[in-house]
Amino acid sequence: MYFIIVVRMWFVAAVCILLEVGALPSRRAGFTCNDPALSYPHTGDTFSISLVAAITVIVPYLVLWAVETTLQREDEYLKKSKLLTSAKTAAFIYRDYIYGSVFNLTILEVVKCVVGSPRPTFFDLCQPDKASTCNDSEYVSNYRCTSTKYSRYLQIDSSRSFPSAHASLSIYCGLFLAWYLQRRAFSWHNRSVLLVPLLQILCIVYAAVCSLSRLSDHRHHWWDVLVGGAMGALSVLYTVLVLCKNFSQPAVVSTSDISSSDGNNHQSVRRLLSSDAHVVVP
Template structure:
């Protein structure tokens, strides 16, 4: 995503549309249902992983991890003006995070639009909505027009009862989990580093999150299995685009260290300056 006023304005617009769709401020379609459908008759028991947890892990955690890794990788040299290490690494992390959050917002906006266009009932639809036609319809009659009469749940949950397809939790968890796992592999993992066991541990946690969160959407009966599969596929395609196209597989240049330069024979101050002013080398873990 270009770091321009137009680019930032488009990101804000997408985020605003996404929020309006999520809270029901924009109209959405209500799909019909069949009377006594067992797939829509599960009781609502809450969520194992709430939307606030998903938002925290998707928005906050990636930047903290990227900032930490870039701070560790950052190296100063004696021929450049000394800058605050945390500030310099935060700036580097911001470039990676910018591409990450841009695709996350686009992915979520597309997902919300699909939810509103399809209007698929959730497995807990009857419990959350309590449609007025449910008591009078017979057998497997298909109802297309109804009104939610539930007084036990909020307006948001009643609107959300018809937004099952696709799963936003699955899409965002797969996106953020796989993004961080691959970022750590490219930027932090090394067989010769003392963190050779720590980095894989964090990667495993990221992958577990990407797998367990979508599964909880089915065990909580918040989504049908096809909602989760499609949402996970959206997250997987989004992370491929972010890593390979926007982030160039995390092959950004690193600052040249004087410790690397001093180990070469015949180097003098003039050659060091020429080296530092030339194209930086690319670090390939």
């Protein structure tokens, strides 16, 4: 069952990559001649798509593993390694997180290719052949990019402004981790009360700064960022409530939770732990 799900996820991810690089056909919307909203120079990205992808994929698992390791209770009867047990627990949550991110990315790519909206840097990246011959505010629907300054990928990407993938992915990642930390914070009885809020602030700041940088870099219009952020937030709701069941995953039984004062209870605990039994944390 899990193998089929993984294969499907890889297939969807491959289709998204093909759409992103222009290997599959997509729609290109027209432009208005001399439109000042599309005339900004291309100055690059504060957060590159490679950096956002790396943060979205790598950082959450490291955070999940670190938190689950910290929350793992020491128990003399547990034979499994603490790091291994916490790694497996984190992997189950991470699996659902990745599934939600692929779901989010798929919708983003489909909408981008269907809408085909030009970016604020459209004229600089594409240099459409009709831009020099059109008059006043004439609408041009058929054109060809003639830029020799930028790569073919950037020319294709110049017509994929709506919605913002950076905003969607960063908000998805940041809100997911903030929500996860909040749900797991009830077990941090002996930790600093400021640690969880500090980590949550870092998550929210990353999501906000990455999203707003798309405006300061003139890579998106404000409505691109707004809709992309909304899609990321809705994807978080779907992931944490439907896929992760609000993080009510099972936990390994610990003898510290079982009060025993006689030998029979003591032996029962040993047999229970030796059979790798699990219970659900209320």
